[in-house]
Amino acid sequence: MKGSEDSYRDIRIANVRIDPELATTLAAxxxxxxLDAASKRLQITPSAVSQxxxxxxxxxxxxxxxxxxxxxxxxxxxxxxxxxxxxxxxEHDALVGVGIDDxxxxxxxxxxxxxxxxxxxxxxxxxxxxxxxxxxxxxDLHRDDQNFTARLLESGTVMAxxxxxxxxxxxxxxxxxxxxxxxxxxxxxxxxxxxxxxVTATALAAAPFVDFDRRDTLQHEWLRAMAVGQEGVPRHYxxxxxxxxxxxxHGLGWGMVPLLQEAPGLVPLGGPALRVQLFWQQWNLxxxxxxxIAGEIAAEARRVLGASVSRPRxxxxxxxxxxxxxxx
Numbered sequence: 001m002k003g004s005e006d007s008y009r010d011i012r013i014a015n016v017r018i019d020p021e022l023a024t025t026l027a028a029x030x031x032x033x034x035l036d037a038a039s040k041r042l043q044i045t046p047s048a049v050s051q052x053x054x055x056x057x058x059x060x061x062x063x064x065x066x067x068x069x070x071x072x073x074x075x076x077x078x079x080x081x082x083x084x085x086x087x088x089x090x091e092h093d094a095l096v097g098v099g100i101d102d103x104x105x106x107x108x109x110x111x112x113x114x115x116x117x118x119x120x121x122x123x124x125x126x127x128x129x130x131x132x133x134x135x136x137x138x139x140d141l142h143r144d145d146q147n148f149t150a151r152l153l154e155s156g157t158v159m160a161x162x163x164x165x166x167x168x169x170x171x172x173x174x175x176x177x178x179x180x181x182x183x184x185x186x187x188x189x190x191x192x193x194x195x196x197x198x199v200t201a202t203a204l205a206a207a208p209f210v211d212f213d214r215r216d217t218l219q220h221e222w223l224r225a226m227a228v229g230q231e232g233v234p235r236h237y238x239x240x241x242x243x244x245x246x247x248x249x250h251g252l253g254w255g256m257v258p259l260l261q262e263a264p265g266l267v268p269l270g271g272p273a274l275r276v277q278l279f280w281q282q283w284n285l286x287x288x289x290x291x292x293i294a295g296e297i298a299a300e301a302r303r304v305l306g307a308s309v310s311r312p313r314x315x316x317x318x319x320x321x322x323x324x325x326x327x328x
Contacts, residue, residue, distance in 0.1 A: 006145035011033050022056040023084035025049060026064055030081055031110075031140075033070030056080070073155065082156025085112070086285060087160065111293065112140040114149040114161035116189045117212065118180060119278065122260040124162065127300040129294055145215040152283060159290060160282035162277075162297075169281055177278040177298065178305025181259045184222050184269040187251035194254075199269045201228050208234035210247050210255035217255040219273055225272050258302070278305065 028038040029049065039046040057064050064077035073081060092109045115124050120143060128139050142158055149161040153169045169176040186195075205228055209219045214237070220230040225321055238247045241261070248255040249263050255275060257266065278301070284305035 010129050013023055016059060018060070018080060018083060019056070020084070020087050022059075023080050023087070025052040026056060026077060027081045027084040029053065029065060029071050030073055030077075033072075051187065062222050078155040085156055085159060086283065089285065089287050089290060095203040096288070108136045109289070110140050111160075111290075112158040113293075114140060114142045114144055114152045114158045114163070116145075116149075116162055116164075116278075117239075117241040117244075118258050118261070119162050122258060123304040124297070125298055131296050135289065135292070137289070137293075145213075150281070153283070160280065160294065163279050164276055164279070166253045166277070166279055172279045172281045172285050173284050174279050175279050175294075175298065177301035180276045180278060180305065182218055182256040182276070183259065183262070184219075184254060184271055184275045185248055185257045185262060185266040186254035187249055188271055189266055190251040190254065197271070199226075199271070201226065203250055204228045205233055208236060208253040210238055210244060210253040212241075212244055213237055218307050221274060222256055222271060256283075263325040 010144055015061055025038065025042065028041050029035055032038045032041055035049045035053070036046050039049045042049065053065065054303035060076065060080075063074050064080060066072040066074060088109060092107075108162075120141065128305075131137065132139065142152055144152060149158075149163040150165050150169045153159045153161055153172055162177065166174065166176075188208075195203050197203065204223060204226055209223075219235075223230045223233065234253075235246065238244045238252070238254050243261065244255065245257055245261040247253070249266060254269060280294060280297060282290055
């Protein structure tokens with residue numbers, strides 16, 4: 001593979017243009033994970049998919065896909081997939097603009113978005129349902145930790161993301177959504193068992209807590225604020241937002257629970273509340289559909305999170321970075 005890639009690097013290509021059909025084929029391979037699955041989506045044979053990929057790689061003189069299962073993009077492949085998604089979005093807007101959509105002939109378009117688990121569990125799905133009722137759009141949601149959502153935008157995997165990163169990703173605009181507030185909470189029986197003498201540093205060093213996953217740092221930050229190191233403290237991992245709140249409610253451990261998910265009967269442990277500012281980042285394209293999606297999500301965020309309205313900021317084209325609250 002390395003020798004093949006080096007030979008591609010040696011090629012000097014002039015006046016290269018990327019065929020949209022070939023770029024769309026590459027995007028299908030990545031979305032579906034394999035060439036066989038992409039062939040079913042595109043309704044062509046697997047050999048035709050393979051030939052299109054080979055043709056595109058030869059035209060560009062670059063390896064675009066790592067042939068693993070699932071297939072993975074190289075850096076060059078990311079640029080091509082980003083182009084394919086942008087062309088599909090702009091084509092959709094153009095068809096609507098010339099009135100073809102009114103005749104019901106426009107293909108449904110897939111809109112990939114990145115969102116953190118707590119937003120998805122509390123406020124993010126309602127605006128998507130309203131949008132889906134009005135537009136022929138299929139939402140492809142990617143749940144990830146906030147430190148990785150910017151990467152999903154850069155790679156072209158998603159068109160927009162809920163993120164805790166205020167600095168715009170290269171080629172994207174950013175606007176504030178609002179704040180998710182978390183408090184340390186526990187079930188009454190758990191408090192009686194572990195904190196009978198108060199929520200002391202000694203008790204916190206022994207009492208188990210619940211982490212969302214190994215990239216979740218909210219509990220660790222709260223422990224540091226309480227002058228307790230997280231190393232060696234017992235913990236459970238529950239990587240689903242609804243189940244996380246349920247685990248705390250059942251007394252599996254204490255945890256940082258969003259105010260929007262606090263259940264009756266949970267006991268606050270005191271200490272500081274952690275406030276995570278959320279932002280909306282999207283590709284810097286003049287797309288009526290993407291702007292409509294952004295507007296609906298911003299309106300819901302203002303209603304639920306109390307977001308302030310401000311002018312979106314954009315980054316022309318380079319840049320680049322808390323746990324669970326962004327996309328994860």
